[in-house]
Every structure is written in C-alpha cells, then in structure tokens.
Amino acid sequence: xxxxxxxxxxxxxxxxxxxxxxxxxxxxxxxxxxxxxxxxxxxxxxxxxxxxxxxxxxxxxxxxxxxxxxxxxxxxxxxxxxxxxxxxxxxxxxxxxxxxxxxxxxxxxxxxxxxxxxxxxxxxxxxxxxxxxxxxxxxxx
Amino acid sequence: xxxxxxxxxxxxxxxxxxxxxxxxxxxxxxxxxxxxxxxxxxxxxxxxxxxxxxxxxxxxxxxxxxxxxxxxxxxxxxxxxxxxxxxxxxxxxxxxxxxxxxxxxxxxxxxxxxxxxxxxxxxxxxxxxxxxxxxxxxxxxxxxxxxxxxxxxxxxxxxxxxxxxxxxxxxxxxxxxxxxxxxxxxxxxxxxxxxxxxxxxxxxxxxxxxxxxxxxxxxxxxxxxxxxxxxxxxxxxxxxxxxxxxxxxxxxxxxxxxxxxxxxxxxxxxxxxxxxxxxxxxxxxxxxxxxxxxxxxxxxxxxxxxxxxxxxxxxxxxxxxxxxxxxxxxxxxxxxxxxxxxxxxxxxxxxxxxxxxxxxxxxxxxxxxxxxxxxxxxxxxxxxxxxxxx
Numbered sequence: 032x033x034x035x036x037x038x039x040x041x042x043x044x045x046x047x048x049x050x051x052x053x054x055x056x057x058x059x060x061x062x063x064x065x066x067x068x069x070x071x072x073x074x075x076x077x078x079x080x081x082x083x084x085x086x087x088x089x090x091x092x093x094x095x096x097x098x099x100x101x102x103x104x105x106x107x108x109x110x111x112x113x114x115x116x117x118x119x120x121x122x123x124x125x126x127x128x129x130x131x132x133x134x135x136x137x138x139x140x141x142x143x144x145x146x147x148x149x150x151x152x153x154x155x156x157x158x159x160x161x162x163x164x165x166x167x168x169x170x171x172x
Numbered sequence: 173x174x175x176x177x178x179x180x181x182x183x184x185x186x187x188x189x190x191x192x193x194x195x196x197x198x199x200x201x202x203x204x205x206x207x208x209x210x211x212x213x214x215x216x217x218x219x220x221x222x223x224x225x226x227x228x229x230x231x232x233x234x235x236x237x238x239x240x241x242x243x244x245x246x247x248x249x250x251x252x253x254x255x256x257x258x259x260x261x262x263x264x265x266x267x268x269x270x271x272x273x274x275x276x277x278x279x280x281x282x283x284x285x286x287x288x289x290x291x292x293x294x295x296x297x298x299x300x301x302x303x304x305x306x307x308x309x310x311x312x313x314x315x316x317x318x319x320x321x322x323x324x325x326x327x328x329x330x331x332x333x334x335x336x337x338x339x340x341x342x343x344x345x346x347x348x349x350x351x352x353x354x355x356x357x358x359x360x361x362x363x364x365x366x367x368x369x370x371x372x373x374x375x376x377x378x379x380x381x382x383x384x385x386x387x388x389x390x391x392x393x394x395x396x397x398x399x400x401x402x403x404x405x406x407x408x409x410x411x412x413x414x415x416x417x418x419x420x421x422x423x424x425x426x427x428x429x430x431x432x433x434x435x436x437x438x439x440x441x442x443x444x445x446x447x448x449x450x451x452x453x454x455x456x457x458x459x460x461x462x463x464x465x466x467x468x469x470x471x472x473x474x475x476x477x478x479x480x481x482x483x484x485x486x487x488x489x490x491x492x493x494x495x496x497x498x499x500x501x502x503x504x505x506x507x508x509x510x511x512x513x514x515x516x517x518x519x520x521x522x523x524x525x526x527x528x529x530x531x532x533x534x535x536x537x538x539x540x541x542x543x544x545x546x547x548x549x550x551x552x553x554x555x556x557x558x559x560x561x562x
Contacts, residue, residue, distance in 0.1 A: 062441070067400060073432045133441040154438075158431055158435070159427075159430060159431050160427075
C-alpha cells in the first residue's frame with residue numbers, strides 16, 4: 032500500500048498547504064519525538080494536528096472533535112493499535128485511518144488481512160512524503 | 173544603478189551650466205540693448221534740443237532783416253513827416269531789433285563758430301542803429317544838407333548788402349547744419365531701431381536655445397526616469413523571483429530536514445525493535461562473523477554462558493562451544509561449526525556442549541543459520557537451547 036517512489040518536491044507547497052488548510056488530523060503514537068515530528072511536518076503543510084500518546088487520550092480527543100483523518104501506531108502503552116482502530120471505527124466509521132508502524136509487516140499480508148480495519152498501512156521507514164501523499168489521497172478521496 | 177545622492181549627476185550639471193550661460197547672455201544682451209537705447213535716446217533728446225535751438229536761431233536770423241527794414245521804414249516816414257509818433261515808432265522798431273540781436277547772442281553764447289559769424293552782423297546792425305540815430309538827430313536839428321550827404325553815402329548801401337550777405341550766409345550755415353543733424357538723427361534712430369530689433373531677435377534665439385536645452389534635458393530626464401523605472405521593475409521581478417526561489421529552497425530544506433529526522437527516528441526505532449526481538453528470545457542467541465567470532469549475544473546467551481558480552485565479543489565461539497560429535501578433537505581448524513558458515517549451510521538440532529564461565533559443561537541443542545546478504549554469507553546466527561541446567 033505504501034508508495035515507494037518519492038515524488039519531487041512540490042514548489043507550490045504553499046498553495047497545497049492553503050488547500051489543506053485546517054483539515055484536522057489525529058496522530059496517535061507512544062513515542063513523543065514521533066508525535067512532535069509528525070505534528071511539525073503536517074502543520075507545515077497546512078494541517079491542524081492534535082496528538083495522543085495513548086488510546087484513552089485518543090478516544091477523549093475523538094469525542095471532543097472528530098478528526099478528518101487518524102494516523103496511529105500499532106504498539107501503544109495501554110492497548111493494541113488495531114484494537115484501538117476497531118473502537119474508533121465504531122465512533123467514526125467513515126474516517127480514514129492510516130496505520131503507521133515500525134513493526135515489520137508484509138505489505139501483502141496487510142493488504143489481505145487488515146484492509147477492512149485500516150485505510151492504509153505505511154512503514155515508519157517510509158519517507159514522510161509518502162505519508163503526506165497518502166493523507167492527500169485519503170482526504171481528497 | 174547606484175548614484176551618490178549628495179551630488180547631482182554630471183549631465184544635470186552640464187545642462188544647468190548651459191542654461192545658466194544662456195540666461196547670462198540673454199541678460200547681457202538685454203542690458204546692452206537698454207544701454208544702447210538709453211544712450212541713443214539721450215542723444216536724440218540732445219539732438220532735438222539742438223534742432224529746436226537752431227530753428228530758433230534761424231527764426232531770429234530770418235527776422236533780423238525784416239525788423240531792420242521795418243525800423244528803417246519808420247525812420248524814412250519820420251524823415252518825411254517829422255511826426256514825433258513816427259520818431260517813436262522807428263525807435264521802438266530799433267529797440268525790437270536790439271532785442272533780437274540780444275536773443276541771437278544768447279542763443280549762440282556757447283557756439284564760438286556762430287559767434288564768429290554773428291559778431292560782424294551785430295556790429296553792422298549796431299552801426300545801422302547808430303546811423304539811424306544820427307539821421308533822426310539831423311532831421312530834428314533841421315540840417316538838411318548834412319542829412320542829404322549822409323543819406324547819399326555809398327558806404328551805407330554797401331554795409332546794407334554786406335549785412336544781407338552775412339545774414340544769409342549764417343542762415344545757410346545753420347540750415348546746412350540742421351540738415352546734417354537731421355540726417356545724423358535719422359541714422360541714429362535707425363541704429364536704435366536696428367539695435368533693438370537685432371537685440372530682440374538675438375534674445376529670441378537665445379531663449380529658443382535655452383528652451384531647446386531645457387526640452388532636451390527634460391527628454392533625457394524622462395528617458396532616465398523610464399530607464400530607472402524599468403530597471404526597478406526588473407530588479408523587483410528578480411527580487412520576487414529570488415525570494416520565491418529562496419522560499420521554495422527553504423521549504424525544501426525544512427522538508428528535507430524533517431525527512432532526515434524522520435529517517436533517523438525510524439532507523440533508531442527499527443534498530444531498537446530488532447534488538448528487542450532478539451533480546452526477547454529465551455534461547456541463547458549469538459550473532460557471529462563468518463569465522464565464527466562472536467559479534468553480539470542476547471541476554472539469554474549472557475545467562476547461559478555466565479559471561480558479560482564484553483568478555484566474549486570478538487572471541488571465537490569455539491572457545492566455549494563445540495559439537496558433541498567433535499568433542500575431544502585436537503584439530504579445531506576443521507571444526508564443523510566453522511565449516512558451516514564457510515560452506516554456507518545450516519546446522520539444525522545438533523547436540524553441542526557449552527562451557528560456561530565457571531567451567532561447567534552444559535549440553536545444548538544447537539542451530540546455526542548463515543546470514544546472507546545478496547547470496548553472500550556475511551555471518552551467522554547461533555541459537556542454543558540448554559537441555560538441562562548445570
């Protein structure tokens with residue numbers, strides 16, 4: 032599912048940032064540096080990002096304001112990411128979810144076994160541009 | 173384009189100097205015209221005074237002979253009538269004549285040439301007056317013989333002609349001077365006219381020149397302003413372009429920096445995760461080089477050997493591990509363990525003996541897996557499962 036070919040830098044990123052303006056993205060990860068980096072990156076492209084470091088916080092944030100898209104890690108402190116996704120699906124059945132994890136999955140396995148749970152799977156080893164492209168694709172779709 | 177704001181450009185200076193020169197010339201010509209005109213005007217006034225004066229002199233000269241004739245006519249009538257009224261009349265006429273002489277004398281007071289001409293005339297007139305007085309006295313005395321003799325004197329007629337000739341000559345002289353002065357005055361007026369006209373034309377040409385210079389300068393300034401405007405526009409466009417490039421470049425750098433940080437983060441995470449997997453295995457795992465030297469070991473391996481990694485890293489695994497089948501062999505160079513990786517095949521479920529830190533021998537089940545990188549064996553993984561604790 033992840034796109035290995037990295038597109039060239041978009042010189043109209045300001046315009047694309049304006050187009051992306053104010054789309055709310057919820058990022059869930061138990062590592063604070065990951066959360067900070069993703070928030071910085073996505074904010075630079077015009078997204079409004081809120082972060083949660085555990086499942087409880089994530090559910091609380093979702094109840095407060097429904098995000099346009101959710102990015103979550105697989106391994107969380109208080110629960111499994113896939114389990115959290117199931118719970119969030121109940122609250123937000125139409126919100127796209129990206130599974131962003133460093134746990135090595137075979138993408139074919141993910142495609143076959145997890146596609147009913149998640150919208151997209153991206154390895155943490157993939158460039159951020161891949162994640163951005165996927166966000167754009169899912170939000171515009 | 174950089175200009176020192178404190179000093180005007182050289183072209184501005186040159187134009188200003190030229191225009192200034194033109195205006196100085198215009199002023200000089202104007203002053204010259206005024207001076208020449210005033211001078212000619214003064215000369216005209218002087219000429220006019222002189223002409224009036226000369227006309228007055230000619231009028232007086234013209235009146236001399238009629239006055240003399242009138243006086244002598246009254247004297248003749250007195251000689252005929254012996255009427256005292258005629259006597260008074262002739263005296264009065266001679267007094268008038270005397271006044272005219274006095275007027276002429278006054279008119280030529282500052283003219284030596286005229287004085288030279290008029291002095292004989294005045295003398296002749298004085299003699300005529302004196303002669304008239306003598307005639308009147310002889311008449312009054314009744315001396316007819318003396319009177320006849322005096323009247324018949326040829327000298328009297330000769331003086332009469334001389335007087336007439338001198339008066340006419342002086343009048344001609346004055347008339348000729350008047351004509352000459354008239355001509356000079358006309359020429360002077362013409363000169364004044366041409367001076368003024370020439371000056372006006374010259375001024376006009378100078379003004380045209382100044383106007384041309386100013387127009388030329390304005391055109392140059394307009395052109396310079398246009399060039400400056402174009403240059404500014406080009407500069408602004410370049411600045412905008414450069415700013416856009418820098419912004420894009422900066423965005424690219426920021427993005428690149430984030431990508432790099434992300435990659436580093438991912439690498440660390442992945443490394444940590446991999447180690448976690450190895451470290452979480454309960455079997456003793458040794459990562460070895462192709463020659464079976466230990467490069468890494470998990471906590472289970474530490475526990476099994478009783479040695480810290482620092483003491484075993486880079487040491488041959490054969491130093492504390494051997495296959496049970498080769499136990500007691502004196503040729504470790506042919507150790508099947510070493511051959512396993514050199515030959516690139518696996519060993520599975522082999523009985524092995526591990527000697528721990530305290531020297532105890534622990535029987536184990538051994539698996540050896542080669543690590544292949546693009547079909548090339550770069551090392552191996554040795555997994556030991558203790559069959560019983562020592």
